[in-house]
Amino acid sequence: MSVPINVTVGVVQFPGTNCDLDTLDALAELGAGTALLRSDETSLSGVDAVVIPGGFAHGDYLRTGAIARFSPIMDAVASFAGAGGPVVGICNGFQVLTEAGLLPGALRPNAGLAFRCQPQRLIMASVSHVLGHGLSPSDELSIPINHFEGNYVCDSGTLQRLRENGQVVMRYVANPNGSVDDIAGICNGAGNVVGLMPHPERATTELLGSADGRKLLEALLYAAASTRQVVGHHAA
């Protein structure tokens, strides 16, 4: 697909975030404008999409994402998400989005207390979200995971809603962490907020073992370009 021009993606940096620069590089490589957004800022500076990258925000003290969600930038992220802006949380970013209440459920320590750092086969379950453009349900991707707390849990009513509304974004082929229903990523009801444990920014060229992550990041740029036309320039 052609890369949308003039799209700027903001990448949030908390104290303890460590995938911010990889994510910025991966997006810039695809032709996007990028902006590093510090967590103590109160404005998103007019970006067209937001990525909350991986790492250990605020040391993950208390619970993963528990402190980060109270950062000043998160009010702006919530307003942006509420207006339909694309927001993607990767790994620790997924944990932050659940703590912030922008996505349902929570992430618990992996089954067997195993830290998992490995290439991971994934099946797309839904494409009605900001990482879906250009992909089809049942497409298989290989993208690395790198986490200790990726064991997604939610109550049975929430799980039923996620399934019925097409909010399960992707599933593991072989579940590495004990997550309910093999869930690797979910989205909100509107599909503009996505959280996933795999790291697409680490799979952007065959040199790294897989370029499948590009498909998701390109879909995000497409979503950023198309929602900008609908939502308009964000004041947040």
Add this chain to the structure above:
Amino acid sequence: MNRWDVLVEVSPRAEIADPAGTTIERALAALGFAGVSGVRVGKAIRMEVTAADMSEARSVTEQMCDRLLANPVIEDARIELRAVAQDHSP
């Protein structure tokens, strides 16, 4: 105003899998401690809270649990309060 020793015990809710608890339970069995079940691992958070009375101390601690100390999706919080012993030495 009075001071209260507060203990907040945060533990995974009953229906939530607890990998740490499961691992410890298996380790205890491996060490020969038979008959151990229901091992759950949580956190203990101790603090001192100044409040007019015990019910205010409890209520403010409950707010802390709701907003930060526990995630109600996966955790329960139990609160214990004890008045800080007054120092009557001269």
